[in-house]
Amino acid sequence: MTDLKTIRGMPDLYGENIEDISMVEKVCQKTFQSFNFQELRTPILENKSLFNRSVGESSEIMQKEVYEFKDRKDNLLCLRPEGTAGLVRALITNGLDNDEIKKLFYLGPMFRYERPQKGRKRQFFQAGVELIGDQSSDADIEIILIANTILEKLKIKSDLEINYLGNVENLKNYNDYLEKYLSETSDLPDYVMKNPIRALDSKDENIKNKMSKAKSITDFLNKDQSDEFFKIKSKLDEIGIKYKENVKLVRGLDYYNGLVFEFLSSDLGAQNAILGGGRYDGLIKKLGGRDLPATGFALGVDRLAEVVKASSQSKDLFIGCVDKESRTYAQTLGYKIRKENSSLIVENYLGNASVAKQLKKADSQGFKFAIIVGQDELKNKKVKLKNLKEDKPDLELKEKDLLEHFEC
RNA sequence: GUGGGUGUAGCUCAGUUGGUUAGAGCGCCGGUUUGUGGCACCGGAGGCCGAGGGUUCAAACCCCUUCAUCCACCCCA
Structure with a gap:
């Protein structure tokens, strides 16, 4: 009877489960549209190389979480593990990487080969926005407003955490510093050896202790960058959006720089990140398009659905x-x-x-x-x-x- | 990939040191009531006890394997 089983981490969804998910999707879609964002839908299958170049070949996701296979003509394809890379590719493929500011959103299934648990399936649903071509902090603010609107509409309690990563050089310098700083310590787990920045949000007590005395990324920012971060924070204050600065907040995808943020919910156990995003100014150029700034976020539709209970429609x-x-x-x-x-x-x-x-x-x-x-x-x-x-x-x-x- | 918990009816779960025909509540169907709901009572259907192997006169229960699920690590949304 194995042919009647669903694939691990990919359950059939029916009844209340799908009602909640579908309701969250609708709220996202309506909110995106109310901010005048346009939908862009890309295929679920892409060339694997696309993600190697965007998400990062050394990242955890590409190392062991991608569903990859060869098609009948021996092309190496994969099921998309996230939405941003495909959307950026679509911009370039279709010649849309011009100077006009683009406000786009997407919604659909993503795939990662992980061990399933609450709020973590192998097929899961994400919705996200990308604001392309605007380097101002106002763009970052705009997408945080979208995120906040969705969470308010769904009446989900969450905490916003923000951090500022600077640019590629800052990150490189900081990584080098951490590597040296941590090299005195023995017994470091693999993931820290490979990417010292991962030590920042580690839950390992040993590493936590050690890291409490380390410098933070903030110490590696130049004046302009510190000013920019300050500007963003004062705008959030002005609008009245509460946030917590978390210098340990780093994100797992290689393409982030500048402002990064996460919305966390306490109702989800270990999988507490319900929405995350930030700026990725270098990515479009890196993938072969023009040098355009961009910022965006993705949210976990299933995770939001876990924490809301849809009032059953009368x-x-x-x-x-x-x-x-x-x-x-x-x-x-x-x-x-x-x-x-x-x-x-x-x-x-x-x-x-x-x-x-x-x-x-x-x-x-x-x-x-x-x-x-x-x-x-x-x-x-x-x-x-x-x-x-x-x-x-x-x-x-x-x-x-x-x-x-x-x-x- | 690592460590631990759990798999029994559509759902939530009982099931004694291994012992005849595996139970309850909710839901579903039928009846009390053949054109008028909510309540109550009565009845019924529905199970390869996750799957495969082993021990035994005898396995839902013990052993092995495997699959799924949940929790934590890891990672991320």
């Missing part, structure tokens, strides 16, 4: 029927009512249960109103509208009045 009208003759009329009524108001949820019950059962079903499924269509209704074109939520007498309505009752 359903509007249950149309039952008592025999075959009346059923078609019942369907006609449903059809007309939905035309009158397309946002209504209207069930046309097509089974053979008794009237009592039908009403019970309507009630237990959370419908507000119910009508039962039978011979009388068919003959007189009149129905009794039952209010299932409040104890009120039935309304006897002609077809026209019924339609009016439900129009928007």
